[in-house]
Each structure stands twice: as structure tokens, then as C-alpha cells.
Amino acid sequence: MSPPHSERDEALELALRTGLSYTGLRGFEPDPKLFRYVPQDLARSQRIVPLVLVGDTLKVASADPDPDISVVTRRFPYLTVDIVLASRAEIDAVLENLHPKGG
Amino acid sequence: MAVATEPGEAFYRRLAAHAGLDFVSLDPTTPSEEGGRTINPLAARLLSREICQHFHIIPISYSDGVVTVAADDPFDELARDMAARLTGRDVRFAVTPREEIARAIEDQFAPAPHGLRSVGVIEEPEAAAAPSTYGRPLGQVLADRGLITEEELTEALEEQRRTGSRVGEVLVHSGVVAQSELTGALAEHFQLHVVDLSQVEPDPEALELVPEPLARHLRAVPIVVDDGTLYLAISDVLDDDTVAALREHTNLELRGLLAPRNDIDELMQRVFGSQYVGTARLELLNRFPDDCANRVITGSQRAFLIVAAVLYLIALVFFPIPTLVATMASSAVFYTAASVYKFKLTLASLGHQYEVLVSDEELATLDERDLPPYTILVPLYDEAAVVPQLVAGIGALDYPKTKLDVRLLCEEDDDSTIEAIRELHLPPHFRLVVVPDAQPKTKPKACNYGLLQADGKYVVIYDAEDRPDPDQLKKVVVAYEKAADSVTCIQAKLNYFNQEQNLLTRWFAIEYAMWFDLVLPGLDAANAPIPLGGTSNHFITERLLELAAWDPFNVTEDADLGIRLHKAGYTTAMIDSTTLEEANSDLNNWIRQRSRWIKGYLQTYLVHMRNPGRLLRQIGFSSWMSFQLLIGGTVIFLLNPIFWTLTTIFFFTEAGLIREVFPSFVFYAAAFQLFIGNFVFVYLSCAGTIQRRYFHLSKYALLSPLYWGLMSIAAWKGFIQLFTNPFYWEKTEHGLDQPGAH
Numbered sequence: 120m121s122p123p124h125s126e127r128d129e130a131l132e133l134a135l136r137t138g139l140s141y142t143g144l145r146g147f148e149p150d151p152k153l154f155r156y157v158p159q160d161l162a163r164s165q166r167i168v169p170l171v172l173v174g175d176t177l178k179v180a181s182a183d184p185d186p187d188i189s190v191v192t193r194r195f196p197y198l199t200v201d202i203v204l205a206s207r208a209e210i211d212a213v214l215e216n217l218h219p220k221g222g
Numbered sequence: 223m224a225v226a227t228e229p230g231e232a233f234y235r236r237l238a239a240h241a242g243l244d245f246v247s248l249d250p251t252t253p254s255e256e257g258g259r260t261i262n263p264l265a266a267r268l269l270s271r272e273i274c275q276h277f278h279i280i281p282i283s284y285s286d287g288v289v290t291v292a293a294d295d296p297f298d299e300l301a302r303d304m305a306a307r308l309t310g311r312d313v314r315f316a317v318t319p320r321e322e323i324a325r326a327i328e329d330q331f332a333p334a335p336h337g338l339r340s341v342g343v344i345e346e347p348e349a350a351a352a353p354s355t356y357g358r359p360l361g362q363v364l365a366d367r368g369l370i371t372e373e374e375l376t377e378a379l380e381e382q383r384r385t386g387s388r389v390g391e392v393l394v395h396s397g398v399v400a401q402s403e404l405t406g407a408l409a410e411h412f413q414l415h416v417v418d419l420s421q422v423e424p425d426p427e428a429l430e431l432v433p434e435p436l437a438r439h440l441r442a443v444p445i446v447v448d449d450g451t452l453y454l455a456i457s458d459v460l461d462d463d464t465v466a467a468l469r470e471h472t473n474l475e476l477r478g479l480l481a482p483r484n485d486i487d488e489l490m491q492r493v494f495g496s497q498y499v500g501t502a503r504l505e506l507l508n509r510f511p512d513d514c515a516n517r518v519i520t521g522s523q524r525a526f527l528i529v530a531a532v533l534y535l536i537a538l539v540f541f542p543i544p545t546l547v548a549t550m551a552s553s554a555v556f557y558t559a560a561s562v563y564k565f566k567l568t569l570a571s572l573g574h575q576y577e578v579l580v581s582d583e584e585l586a587t588l589d590e591r592d593l594p595p596y597t598i599l600v601p602l603y604d605e606a607a608v609v610p611q612l613v614a615g616i617g618a619l620d621y622p623k624t625k626l627d628v629r630l631l632c633e634e635d636d637d638s639t640i641e642a643i644r645e646l647h648l649p650p651h652f653r654l655v656v657v658p659d660a661q662p663k664t665k666p667k668a669c670n671y672g673l674l675q676a677d678g679k680y681v682v683i684y685d686a687e688d689r690p691d692p693d694q695l696k697k698v699v700v701a702y703e704k705a706a707d708s709v710t711c712i713q714a715k716l717n718y719f720n721q722e723q724n725l726l727t728r729w730f731a732i733e734y735a736m737w738f739d740l741v742l743p744g745l746d747a748a749n750a751p752i753p754l755g756g757t758s759n760h761f762i763t764e765r766l767l768e769l770a771a772w773d774p775f776n777v778t779e780d781a782d783l784g785i786r787l788h789k790a791g792y793t794t795a796m797i798d799s800t801t802l803e804e805a806n807s808d809l810n811n812w813i814r815q816r817s818r819w820i821k822g823y824l825q826t827y828l829v830h831m832r833n834p835g836r837l838l839r840q841i842g843f844s845s846w847m848s849f850q851l852l853i854g855g856t857v858i859f860l861l862n863p864i865f866w867t868l869t870t871i872f873f874f875t876e877a878g879l880i881r882e883v884f885p886s887f888v889f890y891a892a893a894f895q896l897f898i899g900n901f902v903f904v905y906l907s908c909a910g911t912i913q914r915r916y917f918h919l920s921k922y923a924l925l926s927p928l929y930w931g932l933m934s935i936a937a938w939k940g941f942i943q944l945f946t947n948p949f950y951w952e953k954t955e956h957g958l959d960q961p962g963a964h
Contacts, residue, residue, distance in 0.1 A: 155237055155295050172233070175240065194297050198240035 130182070130206040137184045139202060144168065144180060144209035149217070153177070156198070159217060161190055168213050170203070180205040230319045234294065238317035241296050246282060248292060248322040262465045264456065264478045265289060266330040267412040268309040274327045277301035278320050283462045287311055292318035292326070307359050308411075310388045331413065361389040363407050364399060374398050386591030387624035395623035397649045401482035405457075409480045417445065417455050417479040419489045428452065431472045434494050438674060440464050442478075443489050451475040457483035484650050487675055491655065499660045502670035506770040512832060513786055515776040515825045518948045520832050546883040553861055554891040560855035561899045563848070567744025568736075568906055576743035577796045578701040578712070585696055590622055596695050597627040597678030597763065600686060601668045606642035608686040613648060615688060621695045626651040627677040631668040634659040662949040666772035666779035673763070673771055682760040689719060689802040690758060697799050698760045710765045710792035711784075713742070714758035718805035721919070726812055727805035728922040729929040735919070736910030742796065750848035751788035751841060753781030753826075758801040765792065775949050776829070778822025785830055785849065789840050809932070816936035821944050823856040859937035862930060865892065900927055 127143070134141035153169035154162065156177055162168060165186040170178040176199045179188070188200055231247065235257070238245035245257045252258030265284035266274075269291075274280045279301050283290040291305050293315045306313045358366070361375045370378070370393060378392040385392070390408065393399040409416045428444035429437075431452060437443055442454040442464070452474040454460075460468070460478070468476055481489075491498065507514040519527070537545040600612060609630075616628055628651055632640050643654050657671045669683060680698060684690060691697075691714070698712050705712070715738045721731035738755070745752045759780065769786055772779040787794065806812040830837050830849065838846045872880040884892060907923035943950060 152233055155297075156240075158297065172236065175236075195240040196242055 126206040126208050130204050133184060134204045137204070139184055139204050142170070142180055142203045142205050144205050144213050147209075147213055149213060154217075156195060157188075157191055161188070162217075163214055166207060166210050166214070168205070168210055175199055176201050178203060180210060182207040182210050230321060234317050234319045237296065241317070243296050244290075244316040246290075246292050246316040246318045248280075248282070248318055248326045259283070260469075261326060261330060262460070262462050263330055263476050264460045264465060265462070266326075267414050267478065268311075268459055269305060270308075270411065270413050271327060271331040273304060273308060274323075274331075277304065278323050279305060279315075280323050280326050280330065281305070281309065282316070282318075282326075284311070284459050285462045288314050290314050290316055292316050292323055294318060294320035294323060310360065359389070360407060360411055361393075363411055364390075364393065364404075367403075367407060369399050369403050369407070381622075384590050385593070385622040385624060387622060391624040395626075395649050395651050401484060401650050405480050405482045412480075414478060414480045417481050419443075419455055419481045419485040422455075422489070424455075424489070424493060429493065431474070432468065433471065434497050436467060436471065438490060438494070440468070441483070441486055441490075442468070443486060443493065445479060447474065451477050453477050453479055455479050455481045455486055455489065457481060457486050482650070484653055487653060487655075490675070495658050498671055498674050499658045501674060502657075502667050503660060503662070503774050505670065506773050507775075509770045510786075513773070513782075513829060515773050515782070515829045515948075518825065518944060519828055523828065523832060543882050547885060547888060550883050550892065551888045553865075554888055554895055556855075557858055557861065557895050558891060558899065560851045560858055561895065561902060563851040563855075564741065565902050565906065567748060568740040568909065569744070570747040571740050571743035576746040577798050578705050578709075580697045580700045580704075580797060584700050585693055588696055588700060593622060593625055593696070593699060594679035595625045595627055595677045596621060596699075597629065597673075597676035597681040599629050599631060599669050599672045599676070599681060599683045601631045601665045601672075601683070602639050602686050603633055603636055604639060605686045606638040609639065609642045609646065612684075612686045612688075613646060613652065615690070616652075616684075618692050619690065619695055620692045623649065623651050628652045629655050629672040629676065631655050631657055631672045633657050633663060633668065662774055664774050664777065664779070664949065666776065667774035669779075670771045670774060673766065676763055678763055680760050681763045681766060683757050684801070685757045685803060687804040688757055690714065691799045691801070694758070694797075694799040694801065695760075697797050701795065701797050702762070705795050706793065708791065708793045709795045710762050710787055711754060711794040712760045713738075713752075713755060713794055713796045714760070715739070715796065715798070715800045716755050716758055716803055717800055717914070719802035720805055720807060721916075723805070723807045725922065725925070726809060726932075727807050728919055729926065730805040730812075731916065732907050732911055732919050732923050732926065733929070735914040735916055736906055738796075739913040740906060740910050745848065745852075746794070746796070748844065748848060750845045750852075751785045752794050753778075753823075753853065754784040754787075754794065756780045757803065759794075773829075776822055776825050777818050777949070778826060781823060781853070782826040782829065785826060785853070788845065789837075813932065813936045813939060816933060817940035817943065819940070820856055820859060820933075820937045821940035821948070823853055824941065824944050825948065827853045827856065856937070859930070859933045860941055862934045863938070865896075866931075869896070903927075903930075 131141050149168055149170070153172060156172070157167060157169045157179065165181065165188065166183065167179050167181040167186050167188065170180050175197060178201045181202050181204060184202065184204060186202070191198070191200060235245045246259045247257045248259065248261065250258070250260075259282060261280070261282045262284055265281045268281045268284070268289055269279070277293070277298065277300070278295070279291050279293045281289050282292045289305070289309050289311045291313050293301060294317070295301070296315045296317050302313055302315060361370075361378060364370045365372060365375045374393070378389050378396070378398070381387065381392045381396075382389050390399075390404045394401050394404050405416055408414070422445060424443055425446045428447050431447065432442070432444045440460060442456050442460060445453045445455050447453070452468070452472050454468070454476060456478040457480065465476060507516055534545070598616060602609070616626075619626070630643055630652060632643070632654065634656055640654065640656060643652075655672050655675070657668045660667075673681060680702070682695070682698075694714055701712050702709065717734050717738075718727060718731045721727050742752055769783070769790060773782050776782045784794065806815055837849070841849070868880055904924060904926050907926045908920050911917065911919045911923055
């Protein structure tokens with residue numbers, strides 16, 4: 120099921136307003152290993168999805184421009200977390216398909 | 223959107239780097255500089271296979287009480303909590319790729335080969351045990367096995383919190399669980415094999431792979447080599463340094479077989495007994511031959527004494543009167559000097575703080591988790607009757623039982639004492655050590671033997687009948703923290719519980735009060751060597767071993783060790799804690815004991831005076847003089863009867879010869895010694911009782927001169943024995959105190 124047009128628009132609009140990047144998540148399958156960085160319960164509670172790790176930067180999709188990821192930054196002091204915005208519905212769809220414990 | 227993921231290992235390296243944790247590769251082809259690590263196979267067994275598989279973790283090393291666990295998810299809190307609870311130790315995670323962890327689990331938990339069973343009785347861990355122990359701490363396993371009640375478990379957990387000891391140890395040392403039962407539960411818990419050491423003869427080839435000192439240090443006995451793997455009997459997981467040391471010596475893979483700790487000690491004594499005896503007898507002789515009393519006098523000492531005796535005899539024949547005058551004069555001078563020195567020491571002690579003060583508050587705030595293991599050596603010979611009292615005395619010590627290592631040292635031929643100890647079925651911190659029969663059969667040899675397996679950071683000797691203050695060990699621990707670095711021995715005060723039994727025991731108590739409250743503090747104030755007392759001296763084990771411990775050939779090995787400590791630059795201190803001993807109440811028994819002490823002092827004097835110049839350089843002039851007057855001063859007891867006889871003869875006969883050998887200046891010196899000297903000693907005896915607040919004994923101090931008469935009898939007995947039977951240990955009989963005399 121595709122997300123309602125308005126939710127994507129909202130996310131895009133928020134991205135433009137905050138200066139953050141935007142990403143669509145349709146058909147996206149996260150790398151289960153990345154949940155070592157973002158525990159699944161945190162991902163669900165904050166509605167975030169780790170997208171990719173490039174060097175020391177972890178790109179995380181979030182519906183909120185300022186999610187509480189203090190757990191991640193505390194545990195991984197040598198990691199930079201880069202937030203990109205995605206629509207709430209697409210994030211939920213990704214999180215629904217997760218297995219209980221990645222690996 | 224498809225996301226390209228990095229190859230496994232690179233990802234985990236990055237994960238570790240981001241978290242600030244170590245990356246560890248368990249792939250044997252990875253070089254160590256890139257994180258390649260070999261697993262400590264005995265640490266791996268700290269967790270069961272099922273736990274490892276479930277959480278994708280495996281313990282890989284054990285060092286300084288911390289278990290490093292390889293995990294693919296460094297923040298899996300559940301896994302971390304489980305690992306900490308099940309190992310009972312602190313846990314640190316390292317990051318390792320999941321595939322490598324899975325492979326390592328398969329390798330580490332491979333079954334033992336069948337060839338192993340040929341060496342003895344080896345029990346498989348219970349096959350059905352895996353699911354039943356899954357995820358449960360050891361204490362719960364024991365409770366589920368019906369070995370302990372929930373109440374006992376709760377108490378043990380409380381003790382664990384208080385002392386930092388492991389639950390299994392707490393339960394075993396409090397006598398709730400037998401050691402073998404704990405070993406069985408541990409084996410089930412860690413899926414290890416148990417070996418019954420009473421029926422195992424280690425393969426000599428395996429024994430040769432690990433040098434005895436290393437095996438002793440590690441408390442691991444090689445049992446058999448099978449297919450490139452060395453099987454070791456262990457009672458606990460060996461840490462990484464240990465495993466590294468063993469691997470270095472053997473170039474073999476290692477596997478542990480569980481056995482109760484005391485069984486391992488006994489096996490070591492069985493297998494290495496003759497080597498241990500060799501070390502106990504000859505360590506000092508081999509390392510410091512000049513300090514060992516294995517020879518009464520050296521060739522040069524003998525030559526010197528013969529020449530001196532011949533010259534003296536010649537002088538006596540040709541110049542009889544002047545020679546006798548010179549003899550009397552020099553004796554009087556030495557006598558006076560020794561007396562003045564003792565008086566001076568006593569004065570010095572009055573304003574000197576020798577004791578390391580330990581307040582009740584300091585004891586109360588002591589965290590029992592920080593207390594180190596403590597070894598108590600109890601040499602026993604023919605003392606079966608005293609054993610229950612000894613056990614009660616040690617049981618009364620306020621120190622965590624899990625941190626006590628009590629070694630009951632029995633001679634091999636002393637069947638009755640050995641039997642008495644076995645029959646008591648003592649908790650495992652009491653360890654029966656049977657010293658193989660070998661000359662010299664002395665207390666110091668037995669102590670050296672017991673020291674070889676000592677666990678304690680500190681070690682103390684108690685006699686069987688000793689009653690130390692219950693807080694003595696804790697006081698010593700605090701005192702060592704406060705004392706100077708050089709302090710290597712802390713002496714507790716000694717006195718007697720049966721001092722009121724008869725006149726002899728009262729005198730003995732007076733003498734000890736003077737010695738411990740006046741003379742020893744005075745020696746400390748003068749920075750002079752301190753001859754140690756026989757028991758209740760608490761040593762730093764490491765330094766004691768460094769000094770080759772006690773001289774097995776010296777019958778006052780304690781006094782001798784005090785001198786050797788001083789020579790090595792170490793010092794002693796004292797604490798205000800008393801051990802009550804049994805004073806010798808029987809005259810013959812007393813003379814035997816005292817003759818041994820005096821013989822030992824003479825031995826000690828002769829040993830350290832083998833090279834007077836070197837001793838002078840080693841300890842300095844004032845200490846050298848102190849040694850002459852205090853240890854050499856023992857001869858005073860030999861001289862006393864001569865002077866007394868001369869005085870008596872002169873009193874009755876006014877013999878002209880005596881008048882001639884005591885010209886006025888010698889006479890005055892001797893008379894000074896007789897009247898003033900004796901007064902001083904009686905006075906000091908009184909002062910000692912007052913210092914100790916033994917006011918009820920003060921009046922008996924006035925009779926001290928009679929006590930010195932007895933000393934002289936003992937001195938001559940000891941002196942003669944020094945040449946006829948130098949290493950013979952005049953055993954003091956204990957248990958002669960009468961009930962009600964305490």
C-alpha cells in the first residue's frame with residue numbers, strides 16, 4: 120500500500136523547511152546489521168530506520184527532524200549520525216517488516 | 223532502494239571503532255596486530271554452549287577478574303547481564319563477526335576424545351543437564367539439585383555481596399555444600415568433564431611438559447596428552463596469562479578437567495612431594511648458603527676458635543692470674559654492656575611508637591570485598607588432642623572463610639594427628655598438608671613446605687594452641703596499608719592464657735610482657751634487627767619467598783629470619799593485637815623449650831658471624847653492636863652460673879684465688895653488675911607488667927632472679943646440644959594447661 124500523497128508532501132515540505140535531505144523508502148530493505156547501531160526498540164519508538172553506513176557516518180531516516188537518538192550517540196561516540204527525512208507511513212512500513220532480532 | 227552492505231569483518235571493525243571497543247577476530251589466519259586472538263579455552267567454558275549459541279557470544283579471555291566476551295552486538299544488554307550473572311565476574315564485550323563466534327562455539331565445545339578416559343575416572347557432564355542449567359546462576363543450580371535450601375542460597379548471596387566471594391565458594395566454606403558437589407554442579411554448569419583425582423595417575427609424559435614450579439603456581443596438574451591437546455586438572459578457570467604460559471611451554475591446545483581445589487593440592491603433593499621437600503629443605507641453602515645453619519660452624523670459624531682456645535690455654539698455663547683477671551674483666555664488661563643496652567632499649571621504647579595504630583572505626587569501615595586471601599600455617603606434631611581447639615580458635619577469626627587458606631602441617635609419621643584432622647571433615651579452607659619424612663624434621667621445614675602452596679597475600683604462623691584476637695587478621699590488613707613500604711612482617715603481641723597456672727607460667731608471662739612491650743619497641747626505635755617471635759608474625763608472602771623463607775636447620779628460625787629481613791633492608795612493625803598461647807607450665811618441658819631457643823640464638827649468632835666484617839657492612843655499626851649484645855648476649859646465661867658459683871664460694875670461704883682474680887676494678891664492675899644489674903632487670907620485669915597492665919604479676923617479678931637460674935640450666939643444655947645434636951628439635955608439649963587456670 121502506498122502512503123497517502125499528503126504524507127510524502129508533508130515530509131518533503133519539512134525537509135525543505137529544515138534544510139535536511141529527503142528520502143523515499145518504498146521497497147527499501149534495511150541491512151539487519153545496522154540495527155547493531157540503532158536497536159529495534161529505539162527504531163520503533165522514535166520511528167527511525169538506519170539506511171546506510173558510509174565511513175563513520177550512519178545515515179538514518181526519520182519522520183521527525185530531531186529524533187531522540189541520544190542512546191546511539193552515547194554508545195557510539197565515534198559515529199556521526201546523519202538524519203534524512205522520510206514519510207511516517209514509509210518508515211512504519213519498513214519497521215513492520217523487520218525480524219525481531221537482526222543479524 | 224537497495225543498500226550495499228560492507229563485507230562482514232569490515233563492518234564489525236567499524237562498529238567496534240565507533241563504540242570505542244576492541245575488535246577481535248577469532249579467525250586463526252588473522253594476525254594479532256589486526257585483532258586476531260586465540261581463545262582461552264578454559265575461559266570459553268565460563269558460559270555453556272547453549273547460552274553462547276543463543277546470544278551469539280563466547281568468552282574469549284579471563285584476566286584480572288574480568289571476562290572478555292566476544293559478541294556481535296556490543297550493546298545486547300540482555301546478553302551482557304546474562305554473561306555477568308552466569309560467570310559471576312565482571313564482563314567486558316569485544317566486537318567479533320557473528321560467523322566467527324558461531325565457528326568458535328563449535329570448536330570450543332567439541333566433545334572430549336575417547337582416549338582420555340583411559341587415564342582414570344572421568345565423568346561426563348550430565349547429558350540432560352544442558353537445558354536444565356540453561357540461563358540459571360550456579361546458586362540456583364545448586365538449589366534445584368536439592369543441595370541447598372532457598373534460605374541457604376539467600377544467605378550465601380548476602381555473604382557474596384559482603385565479601386565479593388563467589389556463591390559456590392561461600393557455600394562450600396560454610397560447610398553447606400561439599401566440594402565434590404560444587405565441582406559436579408560447576409561441571410554441569412560449564413559443561414566440563416570432572417576428573418576424580420584420587421584414582422588418577424597423571425601420565426609422566428604430560429607431567430614433564432609443565433615444569434613443577436609453573437604447575438604449582440597455576441594450580442593445574444597435567445593429566446594426559448591426547449591428539450595435540452593437553453588435559454589439565456583445574457579447579458577454576460585459568461586466566462589468560464596462565465593459558466599463555468602453558469601454551470608457551472607445551473605448544474599444545476589446552477582443555478580443563480574439573481576437580482575440587484584441595485584434591486588438586488593433594489595430587490600435587492603426591493606427584494611432586496619429593497621436589498617440594500627438596501625445596502623446603504634446601505632453598506635457603508642453595509640460594510643463600512652463607513645464611514643457612516646447616517653447618518654449626520664453618521671451617522674458618524673452627525680454626526679461629528681452636529687457635530683462640532690454644533692461645534688462651536697457653537696464657538692460662540704461663541700467666542694464670544692475669545689471664546683469669548682478663549677473663550673476668552672482659553666478661554664483666556660484656557655483661558654490663560649487654561645489660562646497659564637492654565636498659566637503654568627499654569627507655570627508648572617508652573617514647574616510641576612501634577605499633578601501627580588501627581582504630582575500631584578503621585576496622586568497622588573495612589570493605590570485606592577488598593580483603594586479600596590470607597594463609598595461616600599451623601605446624602603440628604603429635605597434637606591430635608589440640609586439633610578441635612585449634613579449629614575453634616581459627617573459626618573464631620573475623621575474616622571471610624572464603625579468603626582463608628589454613629594449612630595444617632603434619633609430619634608423615636604422625637598418624638594420630640592426621641587421623642584426628644581427617645575425622646573432623648573440616649571445611650575446605652582447612653587443608654591438611656602431610657610433610658614427607660625427611661631430615662631435618664623441624665618446624666621451619668614444615669612451614670617452608672606449607673608455604674609452597676600458600677594462596678595468601680599474607681601468611682602467618684600460629685601454633686596449635688594459639689588463641690589470636692578475632693580481629694587480628696583484619697588489623698594486619700589495615701596496618702599493612704598504613705605502614706611503610708619496607709615493612710614485611712607485622713608482629714602481634716604474644717602472651718599466655720594460662721599465666722596464673724603456677725609460678726613458672728607467671729614468670730613466663732612477665733618475660734613476654736617485657737619482651738613485647740619494652741624490648742622489641744626499643745629495638746625498632748634503634749632501627750636494629752628484631753629477632754621475631756615464634757608465632758603470630760604476619761608476612762607478605764611474596765617477600766618471604768623472595769628471602770627463601772625459614773631456615774630449616776635453625777631451631778629458632780623466627781629469630782634468624784628477623785635478622786635476615788633486616789639484612790635485606792626490610793623492617794617489621796607491631797600491632798596492638800595479642801595472641802594468647804599456652805605457657806609452659808612443666809619445668810622439664812620448659813627447660814627443653816628454652817634450651818632449644820638458646821641453642822637457636824647461638825646458631826643464629828654463629829651463622830651471621832661467619833663473616834663479621836660483611837655483616838657490619840650489611841647492617842651498619844649500631845645494628846651490628848645490637849646483634850652482638852642481644853643475640854651474642856645469650857652467652858650471659860652461660861656465664862651466670864660461673865659468677866654465681868664464684869660469688870658463693872667466696873662468700874663462704876673468702877678463697878684467696880677468687881680475691882686474686884677479682885682485683886678491685888674487676889670486683890667493682892662485677893659487683894655493679896650483681897647489684898645494679900639485677901636490680902635493673904627486676905625493675906624492667908616489673909615495668910613490663912605495668913606497661914601491659916598485668917599488675918597482679920608485678921610482685922612475682924621480684925622473684926625473677928630465680929627464673930634466670932632456670933634459664934642458665936636451659937642455656938647449658940642448649941649449648942651442649944649445639945655440638946652434640948645441633949638440628950634436634952626439642953618439641954614443646956602442649957595441652958598441659960589446667961582447666962580453670964585461664
